[in-house]
Every structure is written in C-alpha cells, then in structure tokens.
Amino acid sequence: xxxxxxxxxxxxxxxxxxxxxxxxxxxxxxxxxxxxxxxxxxxxxxxxxxxxxxxxxxxxxxxxxxxxxxxxxxxxxxxxxxxxxxxxxxxxxxxxxxxxxxxxxxxxxxxxxxxxxxxxxxxxxxxxxxxxxxxxxxxxxxxxx
Amino acid sequence: xxxxxxxxxxxxxxxxxxxxxxxxxxxxxxxxxxxxxxxxxxxxxxxxxxxxxxxxxxxxxxxxxxxxxxxxxxxxxxxxxxxxxxxxxxxxxxxxxxxxxxxxxxxxxxxxxxxxxxxxxxxxxxxxxxxxxxxxxxxxxxxxxxxxxxxxxxxxxxxxxxxxx
Numbered sequence: 001x002x003x004x005x006x007x008x009x010x011x012x013x014x015x016x017x018x019x020x021x022x023x024x025x026x027x028x029x030x031x032x033x034x035x036x037x038x039x040x041x042x043x044x045x046x047x048x049x050x051x052x053x054x055x056x057x058x059x060x061x062x063x064x065x066x067x068x069x070x071x072x073x074x075x076x077x078x079x080x081x082x083x084x085x086x087x088x089x090x091x092x093x094x095x096x097x098x099x100x101x102x103x104x105x106x107x108x109x110x111x112x113x114x115x116x117x118x119x120x121x122x123x124x125x126x127x128x129x130x131x132x133x134x135x136x137x138x139x140x141x142x143x144x145x
Numbered sequence: 146x147x148x149x150x151x152x153x154x155x156x157x158x159x160x161x162x163x164x165x166x167x168x169x170x171x172x173x174x175x176x177x178x179x180x181x182x183x184x185x186x187x188x189x190x191x192x193x194x195x196x197x198x199x200x201x202x203x204x205x206x207x208x209x210x211x212x213x214x215x216x217x218x219x220x221x222x223x224x225x226x227x228x229x230x231x232x233x234x235x236x237x238x239x240x241x242x243x244x245x246x247x248x249x250x251x252x253x254x255x256x257x258x259x260x261x262x263x264x265x266x267x268x269x270x271x272x273x274x275x276x277x278x279x280x281x282x283x284x285x286x287x288x289x290x291x292x293x294x295x296x297x298x299x300x301x302x303x304x305x306x307x308x309x310x
Contacts, residue, residue, distance in 0.1 A: 018163055025167070028174055055187075104185065109260060111259075112258065112260060113257070113258045132189045134189055135187065135190055138186060
C-alpha cells in the first residue's frame with residue numbers, strides 16, 4: 001500500500017517509506033490489545049464485583065494472596081498450603097528493600113467465607129501492620145444500578 | 146511525513162494517504178501502553194485486634210451496626226433479617242445522622258456463606274455511607290450458631306415479622 005511509485009525528480013529522498021513503520025506499529029498494537037486483559041497480578045480468580053472499591057494502578061507493588069474457588073491458596077502465582085503461607089509471604093517479601101509490598105487478598109467469588117477468612121486470619125495474626133486487609137474486587141458489571 | 150508529492154500520471158488515486166491511519170494507530174498504541182499496568186480494585190476491611198484483652202464495652206447510646214451473613218447467603222442487620230433493598234434503606238437511615246468517626250459497620254458471616262456475598266455486603270455498607278467496615282464475630286447470636294429462620298423465631302415476639310416472599 002505504501003510503495004512509492006514516482007520519485008520526484010532531483011530530490012534525493014522525496015518521501016519516507018512508511019509501510020514497515022505501519023506494520024510494526026500495528027503488530028505492537030495487536031500485541032498490547034491481546035496482552036492487556038491477561039495481565040493481572042497473582043493467580044487467576046473470578047473476583048467478586050464491588051461498587052465502592054478503591055482503584056489503584058497495579059504497578060506490581062502489591063503482593064497478591066489468591067484464594068481459588070476450591071480453597072487452594074496462592075502467594076502471587078505459587079500454590080502453597082496454608083501452614084506455609086506466612087513463610088512464603090516472608091520469602092516473597094525478602095527482596096523488597098525497605099518497604100514491604102502491601103498484601104492484597106484476592107478471593108474467588110465462589111470460595112466460601114471460611115476459606116478466605118482462614119487466609120485473612122493467618123495473615124493478620126502473623127504479619128504486622130495488617131489491621132486493614134485489602135480485598136481485591138472486580139468492577140461491577142455494566143448496567144447495574 | 147506521508148504526504149504524497151508526486152502523483153503518477155493518469156491514475157485517479159494510485160495510493161492511499163496513510164498519514165491519518167498512522168496517527169490513529171500510534172495514539173491507540175500509546176493508550177494501550179499506558180493502560181497495560183492495569184488498575185486493581187481494592188476494598189479495605191478492618192480486622193478485629195488479636196490481643197486477648199476484651200474490647201471496651203460498647204457505648205449503649207451508640208448503636209452498633211452488625212450485619213450477619215448466614216450460610217444460605219441471606220443477611221440480617223442487628224439480627225433482624227433483611228432483604229437487600231431494606232438492608233440498604235436501613236443502613237442509610239442509621240448511618241445518616243452519625244458523625245464520620247461513628248460510621249462503622251461490622252460484618253459477621255457464617256463460614257459456609259459465599260465470599261461473594263460477604264464482599265457484596267461490605268460493598269453495600271460502604272455505598273450507604275459506612276466509613277469503616279470490619280469483620281467481627283458474635284459469640285452467641287452470630288450466624289455461625291444460628292440460621293436466619295432460628296433468628297426470626299427468636300426475634301419474633303416484639304416486632305411483627307415482615308412477610309418474606
């Protein structure tokens with residue numbers, strides 16, 4: 001589409017050939033469009049919707065504790081048993097220099113309260129400064145309310 | 146950059162002007178690059194203190210707001226079963242007259258309740274004006290011990306029970 005046909009007489013390069021640029025940019029665009037919905041910290045769960053959630057840019061600054069619908073527990077993307085949860089959190093936070101990453105609990109909407117609460121309690125009892133637990137939620141579905 | 150200089154002889158339109166296309170695509174690309182570090186939605190929930198010291202007795206003049214979530218995912222406000230519209234209305238009425246520091250709501254849920262319901266209740270409380278929402282547990286009359294039906298029977302005498310459809 002962008003191949004030049006007539007070169008203006010005399011000019012060394014009358015027009016830049018933009019075809020490769022367009023190709024590259026389009027490919028990058030498609031890559032980003034595909035990747036965007038996939039990128040999220042932690043394990044993949046069906047988050048419960050909430051209207052009043054506080055929105056924050058996810059720059060990888062949170063350490064996400066996932067609880068799946070079957071009750072399995074994950075630190076970031078690594079499966080753990082609940083007895084090892086605290087060790088794993090400590091291990092993951094080891095690299096954080098100075099300020100430890102805030103913990104966010106990402107529970108599946110189909111999990112039972114007991115499963116999520118067990119994780120919350122375990123963290124609350126063993127990790128300092130967790131009086132306020134952050135629960136990850138989803139945006140509410142469109143057209144509700 | 147892409148403005149055409151030489152038109153080939155005779156051709157009505159021998160080349161499409163791609164400049165606007167590139168403009169649009171570049172802008173889209175930049176938008177997606179910025180959006181990619183996605184936003185996380187977070188709901189803060191307060192947790193009860195872990196020390197064994199008993200909490201100070203609640204001031205009888207300030208009525209605590211306690212939402213119970215039962216195993217069947219129904220809920221109650223201060224042990225009176227509610228459906229969602231009445232829960233919203235009651236919470237709003239109760240929270241309205243309070244100073245900000247007293248707009249606290251506690252959530253006590255049965256372990257078998259769905260996590261989604263618990264989050265939904267926290268969400269509703271915040272929507273209706275609660276400043277802080279926390280987890281709490283009632284020893285005797287909590288949803289861990291009672292079902293919604295037992296609660297209705299217990300609470301029946303004073304107030305006429307609203308017909309539940």
